[in-house]
Amino acid sequence: MFGYIIINKAEMKFKEFDVYHSYYCGICRDLKRKYGTSGQISLSYDMTFLAILLTGLYEPETNVGSCKCIAHPFENHETRNNIFTEYAADMNALFAYYKCRDDWEDEKKLWKLIYGRILEGKTGKQLQVYSEKLRKISLYMQDFSEAEQSENADIDTLAGLFGKVMAEIVTPREDEWSENLRTLGFFLGKFIYLCDAYEDVEKDIKKGTFNPLKRRYESPDFEEECKTILMMMMSECCREFEKLPILENVEILRNILYSGVWCRYEAVHEKRMEKLQGAVSAESVSENE
Amino acid sequence: MYDPYSVLGVSRNATEEEIKKAYKTLSRKYHPDANINNPNKDQAEEKFKEIQAAYQQIMKERTSGFGGAGNYGYSGSYGSNSYGNGSSSDGYGNQGYGGFGYGPFGGYGGFGQSQETGYEENTYIRAAGNYIRNGYYREARTTLDNMGEARRDARWYYYSAIAHSGLGNNVAALEHAKRAAAMEPDNMSYRSLVQQFESGGSWYEQRQAAYGYPSFGSGNLCMKLCLVNMICNLCCCGSGGCCGLGAPGIYY
Numbered sequence: 001m002f003g004y005i006i007i008n009k010a011e012m013k014f015k016e017f018d019v020y021h022s023y024y025c026g027i028c029r030d031l032k033r034k035y036g037t038s039g040q041i042s043l044s045y046d047m048t049f050l051a052i053l054l055t056g057l058y059e060p061e062t063n064v065g066s067c068k069c070i071a072h073p074f075e076n077h078e079t080r081n082n083i084f085t086e087y088a089a090d091m092n093a094l095f096a097y098y099k100c101r102d103d104w105e106d107e108k109k110l111w112k113l114i115y116g117r118i119l120e121g122k123t124g125k126q127l128q129v130y131s132e133k134l135r136k137i138s139l140y141m142q143d144f145s146e147a148e149q150s151e152n153a154d155i156d157t158l159a160g161l162f163g164k165v166m167a168e169i170v171t172p173r174e175d176e177w178s179e180n181l182r183t184l185g186f187f188l189g190k191f192i193y194l195c196d197a198y199e200d201v202e203k204d205i206k207k208g209t210f211n212p213l214k215r216r217y218e219s220p221d222f223e224e225e226c227k228t229i230l231m232m233m234m235s236e237c238c239r240e241f242e243k244l245p246i247l248e249n250v251e252i253l254r255n256i257l258y259s260g261v262w263c264r265y266e267a268v269h270e271k272r273m274e275k276l277q278g279a280v281s282a283e284s285v286s287e288n289e
Numbered sequence: 290m291y292d293p294y295s296v297l298g299v300s301r302n303a304t305e306e307e308i309k310k311a312y313k314t315l316s317r318k319y320h321p322d323a324n325i326n327n328p329n330k331d332q333a334e335e336k337f338k339e340i341q342a343a344y345q346q347i348m349k350e351r352t353s354g355f356g357g358a359g360n361y362g363y364s365g366s367y368g369s370n371s372y373g374n375g376s377s378s379d380g381y382g383n384q385g386y387g388g389f390g391y392g393p394f395g396g397y398g399g400f401g402q403s404q405e406t407g408y409e410e411n412t413y414i415r416a417a418g419n420y421i422r423n424g425y426y427r428e429a430r431t432t433l434d435n436m437g438e439a440r441r442d443a444r445w446y447y448y449s450a451i452a453h454s455g456l457g458n459n460v461a462a463l464e465h466a467k468r469a470a471a472m473e474p475d476n477m478s479y480r481s482l483v484q485q486f487e488s489g490g491s492w493y494e495q496r497q498a499a500y501g502y503p504s505f506g507s508g509n510l511c512m513k514l515c516l517v518n519m520i521c522n523l524c525c526c527g528s529g530g531c532c533g534l535g536a537p538g539i540y541y
Contacts, residue, residue: 011501059313156458163457176341186457228490232459235493243348245309245316258493258500266503 002095004195005046005188007252008259016252022078023055024048025067029079030089042096043089046192049256050170051088056246056253057177060084084172091169094134133168140164148210155194155212155229163189177244184240191233191261198226199268223269234261293343305351312344411440417448426455443472447479454486462486 007020027047032040055062062082068075144161166189167182197213204211216222238257246253294301297311317323319337324330413436420429429452433445441449446469454462463486470479 008501008503010503155460156453159460160457176345187459190457190459228463228487229460231490231493232463232486235489236459238493238496239352239489242305243345243352245312245344247306247309247313254496255500258497259503263503 002044002046002192004192004261004264005049005256006260006263007045007255008263011259012252012255016249016255018078019080019249020048020052020252022064022080023051023085025077025079026081026085027051027088027092029067030081030086031092034086034089035093043092044095047088047092049253050091051082051085052249052252053170053246054084054087054172055080055082056248056250057181057244058084059248087172094137095169133171137165137168140168158212159190159193159233160186162193163187165189166192180240180243184237184244187233187237187240191230191237194226194230194233195261195265198230198265202272223272227269230265234258293346296339296343297347305348308344308347312340315340316344413440414444414448417445417452421448421451421455424455426452430456443469443476443479445469446472447482450482450486459486 007017009017012020024043024045028040028043031043060082062080065079065081066076067079068077140161144158144165147158147161163186167185170185170188171178171181194213197211201211201213201217203209205214205217213222213226216225219225234257241253241257294303297308297315299308299311303311316337319333319340321330321334321337324333327333413432417429417432420426420432429448433449433452436445446465450462450465450469453459453465463483466479466482466486470476470483473479
């Protein structure tokens with residue numbers, strides 16, 4: 001369900017990319033420290049956005065370090081760590097757990113179940129720290145999978161439940177910003193959910209699995225409708241973002257929110273259009289014969 | 290007259306960045322966390338609340354100004370309805386800046402005019418309208434949903450659109466607004482509601498222009514990166530393919 005909240009690297013300055021990457025490495029280190037290698041494997045770029053967002057908003061003390069990696073053992077590169085890279089690591093682990101459970105319910109793949117169990121024990125440690133948050137998230141997740149099972153095709157309900165989960169994830173504390181952050185997260189979550197549905201719609205139709213966009217897919221305006229809906233989600237999300245007093249790394253965050261989030265959508269869209277054009281031209285060829 | 294800009298010590302023409310800077314500087318000074326040992330910490334907290342309220346008000350006004358669209362009060366109802374007391378318990382906040390004429394419904398420029406249709410015969414639709422005017426979107430929703438299909442006229446769809454929007458259901462909101470406008474094309478407030486929902490998109494697109502929309506010609510870099518990113522997510526945290534530009538992945 002993730003991998004949407006990424007940068008558009010083509011439009012990013014090298015310097016900014018280095019900072020971005022240093023947070024990514026920071027989260028990776030926190031993940032390894034707290035959840036071991038199995039946790040590390042689950043790291044996604046989405047959580048890098050979260051760490052940079054919260055760091056920009058709250059400006060906590062940040063440790064800049066460096067590390068070497070196996071791929072490039074002679075090259076040092078920067079890492080940044082603070083309370084929010086740790087928080088992002090926690091949320092990453094939690095989500096990895098839900099993702100596994102989610103897929104298990106969807107597809108019943110055994111290896112994912114095992115993977116899910118490994119992470120389950122590890123996320124259990126968080127239960128005291130974030131118990132309230134986790135309680136909320138698990139309730140929403142439950143509602144979410146029930147709603148999906150009931151084949152309730154209401155996009156707002158389904159995307160909204162996922163949005164509520166994201167709202168909790170992007171809100172680490174209750175304070176003067178929690179309302180803005182929740183709204184930001186809510187629409188970002190809706191965006192993610194719908195992007196995912198958009199990407200999977202053909203596959204789901206073939207397999208006969210649930211997808212909230214199935215009904216719309218038959219419409220000739222499907223592509224346009226999807227784009228409008230996704231655009232609406234991002235504009236609501238960004239409206240909240242712009243209200244936050246973030247100065248540090250704001251260009252990185254804007255690169256993600258205004259450009260990067262469309263990378264995967266555009267990749268899928270482009271591929272679909274090519275396929276469609278291919279089908280049309282094949283048809284016209286056969287008509288000519 | 291109360292001027293939030295003077296609280297932050299910036300001019301009315303200040304850029305967003307200047308406002309944010311001013312806010313940051315002041316909030317660092319007066320934030321309760323920075324004043325735990327201050328003998329005058331109560332005063333500091335008062336000041337902090339004032340700064341907070343001023344900042345929130347300015348940002349609210351500015352963001353709702355974008356693209357001429359009103360802020361359709363999502364956060365207000367979202368906070369209090371969907372999240373119970375959780376998010377409104379932040380002490381300062383809701384009450385603090387709720388009363389500046391920017392009520393949850395303040396942004397709906399068209400709404401005042403919409404009453405031109407006058408007295409609403411139907412008790413249910415009138416109740417729904419009242420709920421909406423006061424920001425009770427959930428109650429409005431229930432009332433509207435209880436009305437049978439046969440009674441769903443343009444006004445119903447109009448209210449329904451606003452109620453949906455207030456609850457964060459922006460897909461249904463746009464659909465219902467369009468439906469209302471299609472049923473009564475001459476009604477200005479229905480049409481402007483559609484415009485208002487759609488203008489969010491154009492505001493976003495305007496800003497987007499500065500950051501480059503990812504385009505995918507054949508062999509485009511961005512698309513490759515996307516794919517690389519996806520693959521790399523699977524194979525541990527390295528951003529393997531991205532290393533070419535001087536930022537190696539990490540496998541330690």
